[in-house]
């Protein structure tokens with residue numbers, strides 16, 4: 001166990017992906033809860049099939065745990081995890097004023113420093129892997145979005161210890177879905193773009209409307225001009241508020 005971390009930590013100097021390791025553990029019948037943490041990843045994976053550049057100096061961690069069978073769990077833990085990262089930074093670096101971008105990116109001044117990849121990695125019982133990549137010492141170059149980092153003065157182990165504490169609290173609040181209303185309200189209070197203009201792109205399809213909030217399955221609810229609500233489950237979204245923030249920080 002790493003000092004200051006409530007859950008056991010399996011540490012690797014180098015691994016393909018901590019989320020893939022969680023899947024292997026689930027295949028072997030393990031249930032967690034535990035953290036899988038690596039100094040670097042050779043096959044770091046991100047959302048939308050992207051890779052996640054994983055060089056030493058940043059946090060690459062997966063929280064692996066099991067829950068009673070609940071169909072919306074995987075969709076909802078995404079918001080639980082983003083809130084926990086937000087909570088962590090509000091303690092360690094409050095002056096950075098982090099915000100959350102749907103569904104689970106955490107940003108500073110419009111630039112992303114954290115991505116979350118939640119996956120169901122096993123059944124009976126349901127095993128969940130919440131992969132968190134937090135840029136601490138450096139941010140990758142060449143990303144399709146502006147990227148930033150928390151700053152080299154923070155130790156990776158300090159971020160992990162605080163994240164463990166905050167994630168434990170948020171998972172307790174979520175209570176396997178029974179507390180999702182409170183999670184959704186807390187998420188909304190920290191989210192970028194709520195109530196403003198949003199554009200969602202999926203393949204060649206593009207929709208523009210107003211960001212009305214989160215559905216119970218985590219979908220972004222986009223209201224078109226004539227009042228129709230369209231649930232957006234995946235793909236790229238851009239918010240007028242975020243674009244304005246990025247222009248301000250450019």
Ligand code: BTN
Nearest residue numbers: 017044045046047061115131133
């Ligand atoms: C995103 O694209 O926003 C999600 C990135 C998630 C990266 C983390 S790093 C630890 C874990 N292992 C992986 O391969 N991916 C996640």
